[in-house]
Amino acid sequence: MRELKILAVVTFFSVLIYILVEPFAHSQMHKHVEGHNFTYTGEADIAEASDEKKAVKEKFWSEVKTIASLKGDATAGEAGFGMCMGCHNGANMNMGGAIPPNLDHAGAIYDKNYLIALIKDPAMASNVDHKYADTMMHPMGSVSSMFTDDQSIADVVAYLLEKKAGEVTPKEAYKEACVRCHAMRYANLTQLGETPKFKHEKDALAHKIKVIDEQDAVKAYMGKLPPDLSMIIRARSESFLETFVENPQSQFPGTSMPRVGLSAEGYEKVKAYLTEIGDPSKPERERLGPWVLGFFIIFSILAFLWKKEKWRGHH
Amino acid sequence: MAHFDENAKPFGNKWLDERIGLNTLTRVLQTEYWIPKDINFLWAMGMVLAATFGVLLLSGIFLLMYYKPDANLAFDSVNYTIMTEVGYGWLWRHVHGVGASIVFLIIYIHMFTGIYYGSYKRGRELIWLSGMALFVAFSAEAFSGYMLPWGQMSYWAGMVITNLFSLGSIEAYGLVEWIRGDYVPGDAYLTRFFMLHVLLIPLVIIGLIVLHFGTLRLPHVNNQEGEDFDYKEAADLYKAGKVKESKVIPFSPVFLSKDIFVMGVYFILFFYLVFYNFEFAMDPVNFDPADGLKTPAHIYPEWYFLWSYEILRPFNKDIGLIAFGVAQAALFFLPFIDRSPVVAPAHKRKLFNIWFWALVVIMIALTALGKLPPEGIYNDLGLFFAVAFLCMGPLLVWITIKEKNEMKGA
Ligand code: HEM
16 A cells, blocks of 8 residues: 555656657747648738738739639640640759649649649749749749639649649658758658669769759758658658648748648648658557566566565565 | 585585685574664665666666667667567666666655665664765766656757856866767767666766665664664574564565565556556657757656756856856765754754755755746745755754753753
């Protein structure tokens, strides 16, 4: 009885320390940012904006809403998509700072509202308009001059959501959404994508130079080289990653990372990849855990019986 | 010369007894190493510590096979090679990380048990001193180990802690550089902490554990009432078969059977943490590679150093360092600060009881505040509790002298 009382006291203080130095301290150290489940209505952007920008943003996002309510025609959108392919052509060439990503699964990983906003005004959609005096300076900025009427935007987006929305693997999602900026060395990925195996050192070095050139271009575009994301899943909390990817400005006001515009499903895929690379033991932990705990539970029961036997007659 | 039986079977009982005194050893260390019967599971914490040290040693050896002590390779050798490529590397790493953190929880429980029951007095001073030496050695081991993954926290905590050796206004930057082997933490720094972590400090710890066990043998461990009885008489009673009446039990197998049960329960908790809740022991910030150009928003030590850190922090740097030194030394010399000869559990010692629980509360408060950003109210509270901690030493002197005088009066 007394032992249980002592155990209760020890447990109480241990748990108290744990709560204070872990959940409580972290809640005080990091600012709390409310997520919005990967929907993009511009609400946060408008709230954060300076007074002079507020009206522009309000107008922009209400127009996005109008376009979203239009019925898009995927067949008509196919022609428009041809214009996207002018840049998103798979040539893996840097264009104004970054390599235009492959759009094969754009309909599956990006949010509809976001795509509309992106075509209307990429800088505004990504919430990095403060970096540009006028839209045209964004590397994809000229798109807004190609799609001037609302219906054509609705059509392209309908096309993406219908024809470019096939099953996407976590790796493809990462490569389409993040790799143009973020290398991932534990997965053999650079800003140029997968590093091939070279037979000759000379070729390997030549490739390395190409990678460095690409990184320099990204650096010039972003102001700094975006970090390698190999271990990011363990280096940041779940809620930080989620809210940061949703709207980087919410966590780091003024940061150059643009909003990526993933849908909830798209983010799940990217997160699955970050986990696969940064925390690969997760499935094995879950498999092995119960066995090890089971072993020690049985061990303790046997040890208890042994103890009872040894202490017989002692009290 | 001693007599050796020609016919004794090699490695048999007799053969060994003649050569290393097996029977004497078994008697002295096991079957006739008398432990008081009136103790609770807190007395198993010492063996739990020994077991945890064993687990740390074993998991450390496995990690050592793949770890690369090089500022360019260290981070990836841990986070990629060990965590992804080596079979069960992740398991050894999580065991080692959780072990290093939880060992301090058990050390603190063990220390506070000693304080609560007054187990550092009446012949047990050396147990306490060797125990404190172990605490210092474990702290150094934990700190040096924390440098090895060469993450952001390794680098910046290393920077902050080694800076302490500039000794405030003395500005002994030469000493800091000598410790680092460079102006800032770098390769030379990493390789020397690697050596300390895998060789020198573990050797010291093993030596200190032997010493700690040695200091225990003659005074015997204390008991729940602090009762001082005749061990010889009690042992004779036990040996005569009166196990119920005797106040002692042999260490092995009777006490050991309980130790092992407690260890089993402890390892359930331990492996629960290893598999399902290891984050507290492996700070996220340390999964960002070291970057000397990018100071993390919050720099804090691991949880077990927080109370010390918080004694340092609220003052200006000179007073902070002195306060820090005084706090560590005071704990070390507790047996000599406590002037009362009374050996009894705190709940039987009125004022001391209040003092004890105040100490627990103060240390927990300091621990919590050490991690919180030093702003606003947290700053004031930090200062308050740091000063309170420093007052605890003189208070103990006063309380125990009073207790001593009351005893004389009675
Ligand atoms: C970290 C490694 C340590 C190990 C392996 C260790 C091991 C042990 C063992 C096996 C015992 C006997 C059983 C028990 O009473 O729990 C013991 C007793 C004791 N230890 Fe430690 N110990 C360690 C650290 C410390 C520290 C840091 C202190 C405090 C400064 C300390 C102070 C004591 C005291 C005062 C006793 C006597 C308890 C009594 O008489 O009731 N030990 N230790």
